[in-house]
Amino acid sequence: MTGPRPVRARPRPPWRALLRTGGRALPAVLVLLLVAAAAPLLAPYDPAAGSLHERLLDPGAPGHPLGTDGQGRDMLSRLLLGARPSLACGIVPVAVATLAGTALGVTAGLGGRVTEQVLLRALDVLYAFPGILLAIAIATLLEGGAGTTVLALSVVLTPAVARVAFTEARRIRSTEYLEAARVSGAGPAVLALRQVLPVVAPVVLVYSSSLVGLAVVYAAGLSLLGIGVAPPAAEWGAMLDELRPSLLTHPWIAVQPALTVLAASVVFNTLGEALRHRIGGEPHDAHGAGEPHDAGEPHDAGEPHDAGEPHDAGEPRHTGERHDTGGASADRGRHPAPEAAR
Template sequence: MKPTLRQDPVLLLSLGAALLLLLLTVAAPLVAPYDPAAGSLDSRLLDPGTAGHLLGTDGQGRDVLSRLIWAARSSLVGGLVPVLLATVLGTLLGIAAGLGGRLTEQGLLRSLDVLYAFPGVLLAIAVATLLRPGLGATVLALSVVLTPAVARVGFTEVRRIRTAEYLEAARVSGAGALELAVRQVLPVVAPVVLVYASSLVGLAVVYAAGLSFLGLGVAPPTAEWGAMLDELRPALLTHPWVAVQPAVVILLVSVLFNTLGERLRRRLGDSGAQLPAVTR
């Protein structure tokens, strides 16, 4: 018998932590103790635990805790929005490939394979390089990277059910392609795709931070975890406990969303659906 949600403490803790993180992000102006852009040269690189600065200050004297809290906005937007866009676009492409004719199926799949053949990091860098650095470049680049994987999952699920008797009955009753896709196929495919997409959030957060670290994403002075890591890099040898904090936050958030996605994948897997591992 499949355990209920209450009997899965790891999933409950992951959901609670994710909701708390999102709430903290929304409430950043109320929670952050200082203005993230306000610094003082007299307070440069203070160690964690310094009075008034729990996590210390950066090279410009800005409070690290405040910047980490505010940076969650840019970092999570860079992680969540591309996954959302890839989920919508990938689902549509997967359904189109699964319900279309042989030519449509092969055309869409081979086109997606071209993108999927590139390592995710290199593809994200290539797309972001063509755009003006900023949050928009991060969102677009990561959407391009993640869409082929989501489309593959959607197509696989459509292929599994496209010969089902209820779909044949709907065709015989005169249902058109659009009606068939929206009323019969989408309700079956959507839960599988959404659970798979939840596994991509942690990966997207890391990629977004990486683009900012390379100067291709969110640029200083805007607070963003990857950009903060780049700014604090020169202090790694002299003040390591200050410099590594953005990296620790990126790691923890990635683990959080990966754990959440994996628990959801397991619950869906118990119902018989098969989901591929996240390899991008």
């Protein structure tokens, strides 16, 4: 008599895995992006239209839930419209730095010693300056605006991303499957695109997701100093600059743009941390099926890794090397943001 047939678990859709990975931060990021896209439809007033008879109204005033600024403009409308340039100045530089940094890091990791040293020393020159000071210097030399902010932050963030990509590319450049691809006649471009990039990309994307919050703060700081997006544009940093004279007399009005910048930064940082912990703890998510481990990396082929299996106290665990596929040795996962690294 045969027993009951085992029930196979249904595979979960990819979007559910992504939601589980990002936790509550991913819906918050999606809400921020939707608000920025639909801001003209959501704003109750024209953000540039003001009235001197309604200037500096406290939050909760009739018709103005968040009050008005020094020119009588509705704060809710300006905060909603300011989401688009503020988030754009945070996301676009990270995207540019991700593409440029990945290309430079993979080139340095797969190139010869001369190529590696030239690229790394050039990046070290930029990496030696504090991030915000370098951004201020670049924005000061150029004409202010959203384009200048994007360019300055792209230059600031690229060296950090390139370091992460280089460390991961260097870790796998001596593996057996890359040597086999070289012997089979694959050129440098084929190796980089088909063999190295699929391994490096998850690490870089996870790290870059945590840089968006920092870029949003940097962009607001440049506008606050008057070298970013200039007033009267509705941008969170520019709004802070305009509301500085009212900080002591009407603090609940003046701090609203700062709280918005803080909330956006926390949301993106939380998403980056969730992705880093998830991908950093799942080794086989980054390595493809059948992809060999590093030849010099200890690997117990006969013993599966079981979280509930007792472990000999005298035997060293290889959790830092065997299961670090998304990261790049010591730099991956713990690699600081550009400002902290300096």
